[in-house]
Amino acid sequence: MKFAILVNEGPYNHQAADSAYRFTQAALEKGHEVFRVFFYYDGVYNANRLQEPQSDDRNVGKLWSELAEAHGLDLVVCVAAGLRRGIKEENLAPGFRISGLGQLIEAGIQADRLVTFGD
Amino acid sequence: MKFAILVNEGPYNHQAADSAYRFTQAALEKGHEVFRVFFYYDGVYNANRLQEPQSDDRNVGKLWSELAEAHGLDLVVCVAAGLRRGIKEENLAPGFRISGLGQLIEAGIQADRLVTFGD
């Protein structure tokens, strides 16, 4: 099946980002296609490449970047939500791209299921 | 009276940041001293200097920077919370400084009142 994932919250403060990551990983392991992961609202902070958690903690941004690298995932950050909060090309982590909200609607149309993780 | 302000949430997503700003402004207008404004949890995102909201919207980071400039406010971003989320010297807005959580405890001790804004 074809999944689209919507991430509404930033890393660390809410488990939503971790849950979305684990779900995406599980869907891929089951052989499903993940059409797109879209980052909206505070979710855009997942793409901040300057995240530097303590050494015994996970780096949520890096987890996404690695998953994208390994599976050719399409990680899309909403341009409007990102601009407002200051997530732009200059601080974007590897594997993410910035685009419009239309990419989310398109994902909703193209995917068989859209699954939202938020607060 | 001497106030300390604690900001728990980032700009835009939660009104907490706006409420803290308006409260700080009102306290200064009343002739009170604002000993320190401390940014913790997602509150550290207030200090992201890349914020670029739509032209008809307020820029929360800029409002803080301007208030600090006008009143010599001490705006302190928690170093640990900031590192985790990727708010560092390189993307810090003017008027903010990065320091440890001890600065919050000290503010609690030195100020007559500590007022918290969060989610």
Next chain:
Amino acid sequence: MLLHTVNKSPYERNCLDSCLKHAVKGAGILLYEDAVYAAIKGSTAAARVADATADHAVYVLEADLKARGMDAANVVDGVKVVDYGGFVDLCTEFSAVQAWL
């Protein structure tokens, strides 16, 4: 005596209810942001706020009422409408401030 602040809708979260269970007689309660909805007559939350005025000084922030299209004239009897300056004053009048987040 504490000033308790509540900023979440009484329908969405347990903050107001928990605050009301922990505020001692004479303590102040300020409703602001989405908590202002609790102070509007005719809503199911209004009764709780009306009851609270018997033991507490209850306040609601004017700017948050206005933003949400709520008329100050429709606020539960006994609840005082304050501006941001009034919020600051309340903080000085009570001994400390507890935010129910």
Next chain:
Amino acid sequence: MLLHTVNKSPYERNCLDSCLKHAVKGAGILLYEDAVYAAIKGSTAAARVADATADHAVYVLEADLKARGMDAANVVDGVKVVDYGGFVDLCTEFSAVQAWL
């Protein structure tokens, strides 16, 4: 038929209650993150979840139970414990997914 997901504590927010009022007979309900507390026997929320099992297939995410020190053996009767793979399967079995945020 929808799969409803709830990730907030039943004590803190109205998400579970609102979900239960809107899930049609036969719809699925998955409790994860802080919502797993609702599925634990002996809590005041457990009765609502137990009632829900009459009309709905109710699931709880194992990893979130474990993280919170909650024993899968203590889960309300009729609630099925699933892992992340099971969460994915549920999404495929129901027609769409609604998150109660």
Next chain:
Amino acid sequence: MEDETDVGVVKKFMYVNRKAPYGTIYALEVLEMVLISAAFDQDVHLAFLDDGLYQIKKGQDTKPLGMKNFSPTYRALEGYDIEKLYVEKESMEERGLTPEDFVVDVEVISRADMATLMDEMDVVLSA
């Protein structure tokens, strides 16, 4: 945009609004999403339940907060052919609101009908 919008599929989309405006940004950013969705020729539904009803309350004046009052935008939805706006009756009554309190024309439906409507959707977006 052309090839994005021309996908030949029409799905039932529902935007579920359960949160009050201003306290959090969700109401505003959902509305921005709804406006974009107009370009895709999908079957769009807006549901207002729980605190979401407050989003369309008349008389909002955000000047004292220095925030943008986006409530007039709901009136612009009609121009984008987004006309299926549903308000839940029980949520309305709990809050002491009436249909006259809203900035837009809405269809007031029962909680049971809202539940049935939700269950017919292909894509449910919530925040």
Next chain:
Amino acid sequence: MEDETDVGVVKKFMYVNRKAPYGTIYALEVLEMVLISAAFDQDVHLAFLDDGLYQIKKGQDTKPLGMKNFSPTYRALEGYDIEKLYVEKESMEERGLTPEDFVVDVEVISRADMATLMDEMDVVLSA
């Protein structure tokens, strides 16, 4: 740090924990704040009420989530002379918990006593 900590004032600080761990970061970052506060020789109180009680539940195993299990740290507080930990009885009973469920020794007090204690504080920190 010397001149920060040597302020000659001892205030009653209370850290109010009302939220569950892991779903949000507040429990962890409050704990980091409590640890730092130990250096300031203040009169520190930790209150666990509502979902905050879940923070000190025994048997937490976060490996499947890839998150840090910080519950053992509550046991380290004693070494920092932070020993005033209060759990609210009513919150405990609503959740079907007992004093044996907690990773640390706590004093279980009634809601009325919790209210009185809170009201005696000079600084209340919550998240």
